[in-house]
Structure formats: C-alpha cells, structure tokens
Amino acid sequence: KAGVTQTPRYLIKTRGQQVTLSCSPISGHRSVSWYQQTPGQGLQFLFEYFSETQRNKGNFPGRFSGRQFSNSRSEMNVSTLELGDSALYLCASSFYSGDLFPGELFFGEGSRLTVL
Amino acid sequence: EDQVTQSPEALRLQEGESSSLNCSYTVSGLRGLFWYRQDPGKGPEFLFTLYSAGEEKEKERLKATLTKKESFLHITAPKPEDSATYLCAVHHPWRDDKIIFGKGTRLHILP
Numbered sequence: 529k530a531g532v533t534q535t536p537r538y539l540i541k542t543r544g545q546q547v548t549l550s551c552s553p554i555s556g557h558r559s560v561s562w563y564q565q566t567p568g569q570g571l572q573f574l575f576e577y578f579s580e581t582q583r584n585k586g587n588f589p590g591r592f593s594g595r596q597f598s599n600s601r602s603e604m605n606v607s608t609l610e611l612g613d614s615a616l617y618l619c620a621s622s623f624y625s626g627d628l629f630p631g632e633l634f635f636g637e638g639s640r641l642t643v644l
Numbered sequence: 645e646d647q648v649t650q651s652p653e654a655l656r657l658q659e660g661e662s663s664s665l666n667c668s669y670t671v672s673g674l675r676g677l678f679w680y681r682q683d684p685g686k687g688p689e690f691l692f693t694l695y696s697a698g699e700e701k702e703k704e705r706l707k708a709t710l711t712k713k714e715s716f717l718h719i720t721a722p723k724p725e726d727s728a729t730y731l732c733a734v735h736h737p738w739r740d741d742k743i744i745f746g747k748g749t750r751l752h753i754l755p
Binding site: 532561563569570571573576584586618620631632633634635636637638 | 678680685686687688689690693731733742743744745746747748
C-alpha cells in the first residue's frame with residue numbers, strides 16, 4: 529500500500545515569490561492535514577481538509593492557503609514568501625470518516641522549502 | 645492556553661540504558677494521545693494511541709503509558725537504531741478537533 533506522497537521534496541525560492549506544494553494521501557484516506565515544522569516551533573498545524581472542505585485552520589496568515597480535490601489529493605500554496613517561511617512542510621492523511629475522533633496521522637516525507 | 649510539553653528536550657543514553665520520556669498536557673477532555681517517531685529528514689511515523697488513564701501499549705523496546713495529566717514513553721535496553729525524535733500529540737476535541745503536537749524529545753543512543 530503506497531504511503532503519503534509529497535512533491536516536490538526540496539525547493540528554493542526567493543522572497544516575494546509564491547510556491548505550491550502537492551500531497552497525495554494514502555488510498556482511501558479522505559482527510560489531509562498540513563503542518564509546518566521548524567526547529568524552534570516544532571510541528572505547527574496549518575489546516576485540514578476533508579471531502580474537499582476545509583475542516584480546520586491553524587493560526588497562520590492568509591498567505592497560506594490550501595485546497596483538496598475530489599480524489600482527495602491536496603495542494604497548499606504560500607504567496608509572497610518571507611524568509612521565515614523556510615521550513616519542512618508535512619502533509620498527513622488519516623482515515624477520518626466524519627466521526628469525532630480523527631485517528632492517527634500518516635505523514636509524508638515532507639517538502640523542504642528554503643526562502644532566500 | 646492548552647499546551648503539550650515534552651521533556652527532556654534532548655537525551656543521550658548508552659546502549660542498554662533504559663529511560664523514560666515525558667509528555668505533559670493541559671488539554672481538558674482529552675480524547676486521545678499519540679506518540680510518533682521522527683527520523684532526520686523524514687516525516688513522523690505513528691507509534692501508539694492511548695485513550696484513557698491507566699492504558700498501556702507496547703512495541704518492541706517501547707512502552708507508552710497514560711495518566712490524567714501526562715504520558716510516558718519508556719525505552720527499555722535501547723539500541724542505536726532507536727535514536728530519533730519522539731513526538732507526543734493530543735487530540736483536542738473542543739478546539740475544532742485539532743491534533744496538537746509537542747516539540748519533541750531528541751533521543752541519541754550511543755553504541
């Protein structure tokens with residue numbers, strides 16, 4: 529069974545540019561969450577999508593956005609990049625079915641973004 | 645504010661030297677607590693879910709326990725391949741069902 533796939537794995541951008549990251553969840557998983565990981569802050573929740581709808585959102589500025597497609601694949605976009613956006617962006621899928629408990633998360637290997 | 649705090653931040657052990665990692669939380673109405681392992685350059689890998697105080701789960705040299713205020717990850721006779729960052733996370737049902745992570749404990753096992 530294929531795991532969570534994230535592309536690209538590494539990318540370098542300059543300030544002011546925008547970036548789009550892609551995530552393909554495990555087959556059958558309808559929930560996709562995005563996290564930003566930095567050495568100082570650890571894993572910070574960005575947002576979660578379920579059945580093409582944003583179910584939750586973390587405390588990030590509006591420059592961070594996402595979407596989910598009908599096949600559960602998800603993308604996140606960061607516009608007007610800042611130096612502080614350099615981080616590992618992790619996508620996770622889960623077999624959340626609309627119940628209260630979201631269940632364990634299965635993570636991809638992440639997209640390492642460097643902003644110069 | 646609800647928090648998940650892990651201690652210590654880093655831990656160095658000799659191979660075979662058992663120890664415990666701590667995860668304390670202030671989330672009320674906890675619905676589930678997770679432990680993950682993360683290797684450098686990789687995404688976190690799920691280890692355990694604990695649901696209620698008194699519950700224990702084991703996997704190889706790892707055992708996770710849960711009380712009303714904290715969880716412990718006990719590592720018995722660790723090997724160098726157990727070196728990783730161990731992350732604790734809680735499911736917060738009253739804050740939009742978010743899963744909130746601690747900052748992790750970096751564990752290094754010396755051969």
